[in-house]
Amino acid sequence: MPEPRIVAVGTSPIGRTDLTGRDLFSAALAEAFEGLPDPAEVVEALYAGNQSETYEHQIMQGTLLAEWAGLRNVPAERVEGCAAAGALALRHAVEDVRRGTHDAVLACGVEKMTAGGTAGATDALSAAFDRALEQRSGITAPSQYALLAQRYLHEHDATEADLARIAVKNHRNGAANPRAQFDREVDLDAVLESEYVAPPLKLFDCAPVSDGAAAVLVATPEVADALVAREAQTVAAGVGAAANNVAVAERDLTFVEGANVASETAYGEAGVDPADVDLAEVHDAFTVCEALLAEAAGFAPRGRGYESALDPGERSEGWTDVRLSTSGGLKARGHPIGATGLAQAVEAHEQLTGRAGGRQVEGADTALLLNEGGVADAVTVAHVLRRAA
Amino acid sequence: MDESRKRPRDRGPLSREDVTADSPFTLPGFFAELAEGRLTGAACSDCGHAMVPPRPACYACGSRAVAVEKQPRAGEVVSYTAVHTPPPAFEARAPYTVGVVELASGARLTGRVDADYDAVAIGDPVELTVRDPGDAELAAALDHETDWPIHVFEVR
Numbered sequence: 001m002p003e004p005r006i007v008a009v010g011t012s013p014i015g016r017t018d019l020t021g022r023d024l025f026s027a028a029l030a031e032a033f034e035g036l037p038d039p040a041e042v043v044e045a046l047y048a049g050n051q052s053e054t055y056e057h058q059i060m061q062g063t064l065l066a067e068w069a070g071l072r073n074v075p076a077e078r079v080e081g082c083a084a085a086g087a088l089a090l091r092h093a094v095e096d097v098r099r100g101t102h103d104a105v106l107a108c109g110v111e112k113m114t115a116g117g118t119a120g121a122t123d124a125l126s127a128a129f130d131r132a133l134e135q136r137s138g139i140t141a142p143s144q145y146a147l148l149a150q151r152y153l154h155e156h157d158a159t160e161a162d163l164a165r166i167a168v169k170n171h172r173n174g175a176a177n178p179r180a181q182f183d184r185e186v187d188l189d190a191v192l193e194s195e196y197v198a199p200p201l202k203l204f205d206c207a208p209v210s211d212g213a214a215a216v217l218v219a220t221p222e223v224a225d226a227l228v229a230r231e232a233q234t235v236a237a238g239v240g241a242a243a244n245n246v247a248v249a250e251r252d253l254t255f256v257e258g259a260n261v262a263s264e265t266a267y268g269e270a271g272v273d274p275a276d277v278d279l280a281e282v283h284d285a286f287t288v289c290e291a292l293l294a295e296a297a298g299f300a301p302r303g304r305g306y307e308s309a310l311d312p313g314e315r316s317e318g319w320t321d322v323r324l325s326t327s328g329g330l331k332a333r334g335h336p337i338g339a340t341g342l343a344q345a346v347e348a349h350e351q352l353t354g355r356a357g358g359r360q361v362e363g364a365d366t367a368l369l370l371n372e373g374g375v376a377d378a379v380t381v382a383h384v385l386r387r388a389a
Numbered sequence: 390m391d392e393s394r395k396r397p398r399d400r401g402p403l404s405r406e407d408v409t410a411d412s413p414f415t416l417p418g419f420f421a422e423l424a425e426g427r428l429t430g431a432a433c434s435d436c437g438h439a440m441v442p443p444r445p446a447c448y449a450c451g452s453r454a455v456a457v458e459k460q461p462r463a464g465e466v467v468s469y470t471a472v473h474t475p476p477p478a479f480e481a482r483a484p485y486t487v488g489v490v491e492l493a494s495g496a497r498l499t500g501r502v503d504a505d506y507d508a509v510a511i512g513d514p515v516e517l518t519v520r521d522p523g524d525a526e527l528a529a530a531l532d533h534e535t536d537w538p539i540h541v542f543e544v545r
């Protein structure tokens with residue numbers, strides 16, 4: 001079974017832009033294919049992560065983005081799983097290469113979230129909740145995660161300030177990432193004094209609404225070596241995916257079981273333990289998510305995941321030395337829904353190939369990506385990436 | 390079909406003929422019951438897990454030996470928050486309190502809580518009530534949903 005390689009990556013500007021979805025894709029594609037042959041000479045299939053057609057009133061994203069890449073009559077399709085769409089696209093690309101179905105597959109993701117304003121985004125995101133009881137209760141994405149955060153603070157020895165420190169840390173990381181939506185740091189008071197969106201979560205506990213696209217080229221080792229130097233490649237060593245149920249109320253509110261299953265699966269495929277992971281891009285759509293995911297991924301003891309904001313030496317016993325959300329995470333890099341899982345892969349790829357600049361984790365060898373969709377672990381996709389050289 | 394292969398209808402698995410709009414195993418049937426004040430769930434005959442609304446398989450153990458069971462309306466708050474940035478259809482009501490409630494049967498569901506955020510705490514006893522949808526809720530409803538009531542938890 002060929003061990004798939006990530007060959008090239010790119011993103012569009014992330015944030016509030018005057019570009020449409022296809023334009024954002026064009027920018028991401030241009031970066032990924034800089035110095036490479038045309039996509040038509042390399043790419044055999046395309047998967048496009050995209051949350052919602054309501055933003056731009058456009059489906060057929062697979063066909064559209066393949067067309068924009070100059071790919072004619074190749075298999076191409078949109079992948080949907082709310083905010084996990086990007087990693088689902090990556091997973092399909094990796095599985096196609098593993099199976100030998102294709103030698104090179106383009107995983108991409110795009111979202112034009114600002115198209116309908118905040119109300120449009122609120123409404124589009126609410127489609128991820130159960131229509132029968134959740135949507136009818138007027139629940140929103142921040143309030144869904146607030147239900148998790150409220151319970152987390154109730155069960156554990158953690159405070160709103162502990163969650164706020166995760167936002168401060170991720171803004172600090174984002175300020176060092178040229179791809180990030182936010183280029184400024186925030187201090188603890190700014191987070192704690194921001195308005196409640198859904199208590200205990202405040203505005204600065206929440207990832208922003210973002211436009212953006214990302215593109216990741218996955219190929220066999222042979223194709224990868226023909227295109228770029230080994231040092232510029234990473235290995236997709238493990239993949240895991242788990243769909244938990246839709247309605248949040250029916251889940252364990254303080255343990256994201258689906259994320260635990262997905263990461264354990266990916267670790268098993270890659271033959272690594274949580275302690276081997278040098279950096280992790282986790283789905284910090286809200287600060288509490290980073291705490292929950294640190295625990296589910298085996299980095300932190302139960303109830304101590306909120307210490308992700310601390311330097312490794314300052315964390316409780318039982319924590320690994322992993323660095324979380326070095327890109328700034330969804331919180332500061334931005335969260336263009338369908339592209340987010342691939343933006344996580346972009347960060348890990350840059351870190352593992354030693355090109356992360358001022359935020360470089362020294363000696364980074366292994367990375368975990370955890371991308372979630374729906375609320376929390378309604379669906380989770382995990383990837384373990386490793387250095388290729 | 391061989392009669393001996395048919396399981397009793399109240400134990401599942403559902404047959405194709407069981408899936409009708411007046412069965413609580415479907416959303417129209419569930420909401421019709423709820424409109425009459427009856428909250429229904431599915432109870433697993435194998436592991437006892439209770440689920441609202443009813444569904445054809447147990448999410449705890451995977452068994453399809455599920456039966457419709459009337460649910461208690463009393464429960465307690467497991468978690469709660471207040472919605473300050475509502476969807477367009479709920480703008481006039483904000484901020485409003487929502488919560489996760491565990492019924493005495495063990496089934497858990499999300500719903501609005503008819504109390505100020507500051508007046509609610511985890512563990513509070515609540516009771517499920519139903520009311521007709523308001524104008525804004527009707528405007529947001531799909532054609533097949535207009536008769537479906539809204540469930541609200543009242544603090545006891």
Ligand SMILES: [Zn+2]
Nearest residue numbers: 433436447450
């Ligand atoms: Zn069961």
